[in-house]
Amino acid sequence: MTLHIEPIIGRYAHIEIEGVAHRLYWEEAGQGIPLVCLHTAGSDGRQYRALLNDPRITSQFRVLVFDMPRHGKSSPPAGTVDTDYQLTSDAYVAQILAFCDAMELDSPVVMGCSIGGRIVLHLAQRHPERFRALIGLQSSAHVAPYYDTQWLDRPDVHGGRICGAIAYGLMAPQSPMADRDETRWHYMQGGPGVFRGDMHFYKVDGDMRDQLATIDTAKCPIYLLTGEYDYSCTPEDSRALADAIGVDLTVMPEMGHFPMSENPQAFLHHLYPVLDRIRSA
Template identity: 55%
Template sequence: MSVATGASPDAAFSLIASPEAWDEFAKPVPAVGYQSIVAMVRMGHLRVEGDVLEFGRHLLFLAQLFASLRTVDKSMSEQDARGPEEPMIEPVVGRYLRLDLDGRPHRIYFEEAGQGIPLVCLHTAGADGRQYRALLNDRGITARFRVIAFDLPWHGKSSPPPGFERERYRLTTDLYVDTVMAVCRALKLEQPVVMGCSIGGRAVLHLALRHGNYFRAAIGLQSATHADPGADTRLRDLGILHRPDVHGQEAAAGSVACLIAPTSPEAEKWETLWHYMQGGPGIFLGDLHYYFTDGDLRNGLLDGLDTRRCPLHLLTGEYDISATPALTAELAKLVKATSFRVMEGLGHFPMSENPAQFRKYLLPVLERIADAG
């Protein structure tokens, strides 16, 4: 590869933005929507001309390449890279749960730590329960809450059902809600709190609607009635997440990297992306069917959500350009949410991209729920 001034006549594609847009991108802490070149494309600040598929094949590399031009505070990005002085065993316990879903046997993996009020954690699309590793190790939380994070079927260490090789994975509202309820009942949880992020943040709304009497409270991270597809949907339309001529999991990581706040520690950011790089083929795409289509709540159903029966707390990162703070604010007003806060310095994956910053916002919510009895 070579670098030269001017446009190359044989370039596969060109990235075009105004000088003002590039200046904003180059700042150590850019404004929302300028945190990566993919974010700039989604927000309409940058235009891709030429072979969009070729651009999609190299999303993660291009995001890294351009981000390397930005001045960053190394002490901040490396602060969480230091390990413990002595070897330690974490208090997290992992187990497998065998149960039937829709008449088919499933083997579901879950991790837990702590005691007290059950807190069931739902991961994002295409990822798994490892996103909640910091909560599971937070003694300030596990002293009062039994934190439980499980991998949806087909995700992480949970197996797909027998015969999966003959079908296409697509997550639906009914399947998602039924799975969560089956796990909660199999574990014999009484009045649990449910917390979910992204698709999980949408699922807590459906769970509160259908099973509000069962849950003590719901916490929606990056919750909205629907997702903002962005100004340029060509990469999504080309299906880069699951096609034979694209590395789907690198594309998955590249497509979500733009949702992470630019101030998130590098180690936490890359572990979050690593989860996406390890997903099964077509699983992220199948989850997005729920996120963009089947789980869309712009259908009047939310009129039946009673936040007095099931208190609903909403927390959204300021750098999320998918479930934006504006969309969550609309949701909070629509359902009369119990509480709503925009989390500064956080993006779409608050619990994994910057756990220390997320903790500042989560603890008051958990204390409020625990004190309510």
């Protein structure tokens, strides 16, 4: 078997976020326009492995994917392991800006999925001048509660297994089994209470329904792509968002809530035209 070494570089950075020292892990590949990718709730940056390995993208874009604090290889800040974690929109925006500043990125593109697809709306509202463009995957202004988050952090329930089960149900059956398995494995490895804490942002604090009118897409372009097989963010949810802020929506057939992870090769063909438009602009 021929040895294949991927071009991805992984490193740690000591970054201060809202006055607190963090040790963040990030991976990157390529050169050109900075493209910062935001993983989903309870998971980590491995979800973007296909982008980091795609020469068509990395020949034009410097792709950077960081693990949020408590996620993947990024530890909680010192002394907070036992803290009841709840992600807020303010904290989420702060960590994205802190990472971009630490990496000295000039007008980066930011792409996020699920909670990442929600936070790009907050970035567009609060700091449109900071970004070249924003891409929302499985992006909606809010989500209706569809399960009790208490089940995500109980001593009598295996948190990793239930997180993996939830992720599995959000993926399209047409997605390749190997990619679906890897996606749910990332969820099964999450720290205690992390997925539940991220859901606080997704279901409560990050609700943007009453703030969409304050987003000016003339200041920063927004692109929306949504998989058709998703009960967490349905195509109808993304369509309502697209209509409200006046942008186009690409509905991706035979993909679910984690398009870049569950069916990466099919997802890339929908992403290429978006990146081409951003680059040419």
